[in-house]
Amino acid sequence: MDDSKFLEASAKHPIVEGHVYKYGTAGFRMKADLLPGVSFRVGLIAGLRSRKLNGQAIGVMITASHNPAPDNGVKIVDPMGEMLEQDWEAHATLLVNAPTHEELLETYKKLASQLKIDLNTPGRVVYGRDTRPSGHSLVSALADALEATGIEYTDYKILTTPQLHYLTRCVNTEGTPKAYGEVSEAGYYNKLSEAFVRALRGRKVQGQLIVDCANGVGGPKLNELLKVIPKDVTGFNVKVVNDDVLRPEVLNLDCGADFVKTKQRAPPNFKPTPEARCCSLDGDADRLIYYWADPDSGFFMLDGDRISSLNASFIGDLVRSAGLEEELRIGVVQTAYANGASTTYIEKNLQLPVVCTPTGVKHLHHAACQFDVGVYFEANGHGTVVFSQEALRVFREKKPQSPAQKDALETLAAVGDLINQTVGDAISDMLMVEVILAHKAWSLKDWATTYTDLPNRLVRVEVANKDIFETTDAERRLSHPPGAQDEIDQCVRKYTTARSFARASGTENACRVYAEAATRHEADELATKVASIIKQYGS
Template identity: 55%
Template sequence: MAYDINEDEFKAILKAAEDWPRADTLADFSYGTAGFRMRADLLDYVVFTVGLVASLRSRKCAGNAIGVMITASHNPAEDNGVKIVDPMGEMLMSDWEPYAKFMANARTPEQLRNCFMHIINTAQVHDHNARKVIFARDTRPSGARLVRALKAALEATNTEYVDYGILTTPQLHYLVKATNTVKMDKPYGEVSEEGYYKKLSKAFSEAINHATRPPSTPVTVDCANGVGAPKMKKLIEHLPEGALDIQIVNDRIESPEDLNNHCGADFVKTSQRVPQSFTGKAFDRWCSLDGDADRIIYYFVEEGKVFRLLDGDRIATLAAAFIGELVRKAGLDEVITIAIVQTAYANGASTKYVEQNLKLKVEFTNTGVKHLHHVAAMKDIGVYFEANGHGTVLFSERAVKAMRKHQPQSTAQMEALETLRALTDLINQTVGDALSDFLLVETILAHKEWTVKEWLATYTDLPNKLAKCLVTDRSAYTSVPGTAEQRLATPARVQPKIDEIVSKYRDGRCFVRASGTEDAVRVYGEAAEVYDTEDLVAKVCDFIGSYGGKSP
């Protein structure tokens, strides 16, 4: 069945597009896990086309609100990006990613019209359906201009919209789901930024109610000089008095050049050192958010300023262990199962700890949050965190129903059940959320009466290294399906050589996967000793260089 284009609407689109011309570049734009991300001066037309796609997506979803977030997360301030959020707060359905790409790469009015028609017909979009888009941006100076481009597209397509101003990315995801569930029996939350804080603070109060006492030491939060700073301050205003002693650093949102500059989750994780403004003493608890506050990692220094990282793997194992204990204490362990979902980049020691100590199942998936989220959503309780600190815990409807119906047989069961129920509201069910995950970690540490020293002692990370090798053709490097990108299918000679090299090292592990953005492959290696890890990765890189690489 063919669907006719509304010519009046398209005339309005073309007229509006005149004010937002495509950047003078021959490069094609790609829509990935982070949506579109590039230099901000290239984004005007791209954001305009994203507005068109979001309007069509809302019509396809029976008038449900679609979200658009303008952010570049951990990138420097001169970059920006834009991504689409689906009705239940999840990332854009993968089948629609090519539509966003096609539209952004239309170079003439005729191509734009053809792309618009292609989406209408291929996705079977009914023009008469209602359409609504809600959006927000982070603190980057370019955001205000890009919002105007987005509004132009929405107004041209007669799309109802709500501009929520400056928010964290997870807050926008929350608002999308809250908007689309407001008339349901169990709404996700109040449709406002204030509602987000109310939901988290109420759940946090309930989650720590049965803890022996709140943490006795303060926690310092590095906000990357980004949007997380003002939003963390607002969250603190809603938390119960005396529950947490939170100190905030790197909150200079009025200085764009400071955004993610020598601070934030990505800097700390990548450079393996403390951020700018670090003043911690030995064993002080610190954490860092990224620029749009969807990632968080913890860390501290030991005596002698030895840096210790508590990254996404550590948060995942902490959460899974605690939730597993609650499920057992509540008497639900024969009803609800828990799984941890990891990528190949998870430290091998964390995987061994989960399987051997926690006795939980680990599932591996391809790199990328959307893959982790998809697998976790199929479990009763699915825990996923990338090593970079992006992750969450998903509770299935089946698990929530079991918690709701369960009748505790003792005071201990009742307390565990009440804490477990509170976690279903405390943990953001739509996307990784640094503020929500922060409260989760602090809740667990309070219950366990742990400092960072006890948390670190749960297992010892294997030394690891990530390297980049330039190659003449990254498309030649393909992974064997079903191996979570841990084994290469092509070039045929490479995987056997990697296996041969790895076999010479105790606890050795190494995999190679193609970069998504440049002619290079990423080489990840682990071994029992630091010098073995360095040697393993160097040997694999040398072989790839001799086989099909190119000099940097």
């Protein structure tokens, strides 16, 4: 390795002195001007990880997803399209915080030797970015690190986050029995379109779907996908709104999945017609929220919990129809943000086990992989369904005993291709919801009647130092600062069926407070009280 080349490249991309960087819920995420040095150093760690894994490609995505336009982020994707293994988050944090270029080089070499990585072996990194203008300089810092350390790389330019996850897996499985798909953006569209048609099994999608793309990368990419979906065969009639990616400042502004979920209302800049189904993606198209709005009943939202139970119920029925209920274990993974009514519905009505993990798809994904069919969605609309290799094999190879079994097996096989197995993917999830509604001949109102949500409220609280708030019990309780949880408990006790918790966000400089209670008024009141406890402890 050429040390002087390394130091020269690093000198072009310093980190910001005095700032402490941390690999959070979804990588390093903050104001974009704090990030060029981070991106360079993430290039170093991605290259090391690839070398450690015998040259398998590692993905790097430059995005700040639901965050406002001035933010950006860098995150690492493992070879099968999963999130970076947790031990390596610590290595990444260590490397990114090295104070000088010389110490960076030293830490880099130390890590390589500690992890037994031969720096002369080949390594490969593939990367993409969302539509934020700051992505340009972050990508060039990343490429400089890869050049300086002799790592081969491919720049896939502008992508949704799930597309980068898809491509990473495709690159690493190409030409093997586990080939995930064609290694190109077109391959992604063709795979989804083909699986969508197969999963519908001759049914047609009814009515119009309005898709709010948060003025992010999902807009142009959804438009590309729609070009290859045969409208005559599927009946898929989509109106794309908020797909302006030319004015960066409108990204996630008063629109998108995070806005709809937290404000519990439709984006103000478009008027949903009473009969239309509506949905919103977030800025990098990995979250999805459905809703409708009509003059009589007002706004009604179908969030990640609803998408989760819809998928679990549909796939559970198919598994039973295919005669596989004894062979395959189905489970659902949620976080503390899941509405209590959804958990009860899944456990009592669908008779499926529910596991609770901390926030972050990396935690949910891991827990979901313990099942043959693992359904995981965060309430914010981020999630997917993962199938074990065994489940996918059985869908393809089991000999059906009846036409109904054949139909169920073929539908399951199509669904396995339609749902992005690597990570939550709003576009793929949206096609899946449309398939299920078409199979059940359901409107959004039919879907909404499955259970009644407990009224809930999510509040963002800005504090001086969010890092003093530490949690336990899958983030349902605060272990620090001392006394804060007792005060929350006292507050919650005053309501009949209520629940509330607080935690530090891993993607924003703030804490989040969640509350649910028997009535709208009580949920709002409880959230406000707990938010003021957090404000007081955090000041």
